[in-house]
Amino acid sequence: MFDKSNKLLIASMFLLFCFTSCKTQEEKAAEIHNHAFTIDTHVDTPYHLLDKDFNISEYHAYKRGGSRVDFPRMKKGGLDGIFFAAFTSQRERTAENIQIAREKADELIDSIYTVCDRYSELAEVALNVADGYRLENEGKRAIYIGLENGFPIGTEISEVERYFKKGVRYITLCHTSNNDICDSSTDRHGAEFDGLSKFGEEVVKEMNRLGILIDVSHISDSSFYDVIKLSTSPVIASHSCARAICDNPRNLSDEMLKALAENGGVIQMCILDDYVRAPDKNSERYKKEMELRERYRKMGKMTKEEEQKIWAEWKQLQIDYPKDKPTVADAVDHIDHIIKVIGIDHVGIGTDFDGGGGLKDCADVSQMMNITIEFLNRGYSREDIHKIWGGNFMRVFKQVEDLAEKVKA
Numbered sequence: 001m002f003d004k005s006n007k008l009l010i011a012s013m014f015l016l017f018c019f020t021s022c023k024t025q026e027e028k029a030a031e032i033h034n035h036a037f038t039i040d041t042h043v044d045t046p047y048h049l050l051d052k053d054f055n056i057s058e059y060h061a062y063k064r065g066g067s068r069v070d071f072p073r074m075k076k077g078g079l080d081g082i083f084f085a086a087f088t089s090q091r092e093r094t095a096e097n098i099q100i101a102r103e104k105a106d107e108l109i110d111s112i113y114t115v116c117d118r119y120s121e122l123a124e125v126a127l128n129v130a131d132g133y134r135l136e137n138e139g140k141r142a143i144y145i146g147l148e149n150g151f152p153i154g155t156e157i158s159e160v161e162r163y164f165k166k167g168v169r170y171i172t173l174c175h176t177s178n179n180d181i182c183d184s185s186t187d188r189h190g191a192e193f194d195g196l197s198k199f200g201e202e203v204v205k206e207m208n209r210l211g212i213l214i215d216v217s218h219i220s221d222s223s224f225y226d227v228i229k230l231s232t233s234p235v236i237a238s239h240s241c242a243r244a245i246c247d248n249p250r251n252l253s254d255e256m257l258k259a260l261a262e263n264g265g266v267i268q269m270c271i272l273d274d275y276v277r278a279p280d281k282n283s284e285r286y287k288k289e290m291e292l293r294e295r296y297r298k299m300g301k302m303t304k305e306e307e308q309k310i311w312a313e314w315k316q317l318q319i320d321y322p323k324d325k326p327t328v329a330d331a332v333d334h335i336d337h338i339i340k341v342i343g344i345d346h347v348g349i350g351t352d353f354d355g356g357g358g359l360k361d362c363a364d365v366s367q368m369m370n371i372t373i374e375f376l377n378r379g380y381s382r383e384d385i386h387k388i389w390g391g392n393f394m395r396v397f398k399q400v401e402d403l404a405e406k407v408k409a
């Protein structure tokens with residue numbers, strides 16, 4: 001016969017066993033996910049902020065409005081921090097167009113401050129690593145600001161510091177075409193500088209000095225290697241995948257991944273379908289999308305109405321020709337590959353939600369837990385998951401901050 005204390009011991013051992021093994025995979029994932037500092041380093045949500053009818057403090061069903069990020073959905077998806085990209089598309093590099101881009105970027109940045117002030121109980125603009133962790137403890141979303149495309153800088157080096165003072169903490173050096181800073185990976189006319197321009201070299205040094213993360217997503221391979229060679233701080237690819245898994249110039253080759261790891265940087269896996277899985281170029285959807293992109297590219301200065309019209313057409317295209325989206329498992333194949341090539345310390349997540357990002361089973365920010373469930377299904381440890389969801393990126397961000405401090409001191 002057991003005495004009372006033995007019974008108690010057996011009962012508590014059973015409880016402990018249940019705690020560790022009776023939980024569902026979803027519960028285990030939620031427990032790990034909710035203890036991590038989680039950050040998504042690239043979304044294009046600020047364009048929605050310019051829409052008077054969009055209220056970021058309200059929960060939106062993705063299937064109805066099409067938007068993929070708002071504060072309540074971030075909370076549901078267990079996402080603590082996010083980089084809102086102030087994105088401007090590349091136009092002909094005239095003084096007038098640069099001025100227009102500058103005003104647009106400023107308007108987008110100002111709109112981020114406006115909503116964070118208005119809904120200060122839900123979110124705050126974050127300016128450094130410490131802010132992110134503080135806001136996580138306060139149960140608020142940390143909203144960081146990135147500048148996607150250095151086009152608004154033009155050739156004015158003082159603009160880099162002006163954007164830093166406005167709260168910009170990374171700059172994606174270029175977008176789909178070459179600019180005054182560097183060559184793009186997707187410019188239809190090919191290379192112009194064979195990497196960074198002379199001015200681009202100045203920009204890299206200035207970003208190092210100030211402590212702005214250098215984002216190598218979108219830039220050409222030569223630009224990438226120039227940046228790696230020149231930058232005294234580790235760099236990030238805020239939203240890119242592995243080229244070995246999906247052959248797209250926007251993705252990083254294994255050689256680039258190795259150079260990035262050597263530099264101490266981090267690649268943030270993007271979940272935009274074309275970067276995750278190569279598209280079917282014969283589909284009706286692909287042709288319609290190309291038509292729209294072509295028309296958009298040809299337009300010069302757009303009025304607000306034209307901008308809204310093209311945005312509405314884009315949204316309609318998603319409804320009329322829904323894409324056969326890749327899945328979370330397809331996306332995590334990229335992370336598996338990156339880890340195989342460069343280890344666990346140089347990878348994170350940057351979805352590109354509201355800029356084309358989204359998977360069949362992770363359509364919006366509320367479903368981010370599905371990525372963690374996939375990690376668990378593949379045997380990733382708690383420590384691995386914490387590194388991917390934010391640990392790695394925040395380490396790089398801190399190094400960039402510290403190196404800038406040294407320069408300032």
Ligand SMILES: [Zn+2]
Nearest residue numbers: 148218239355
């Ligand atoms: Zn992008």
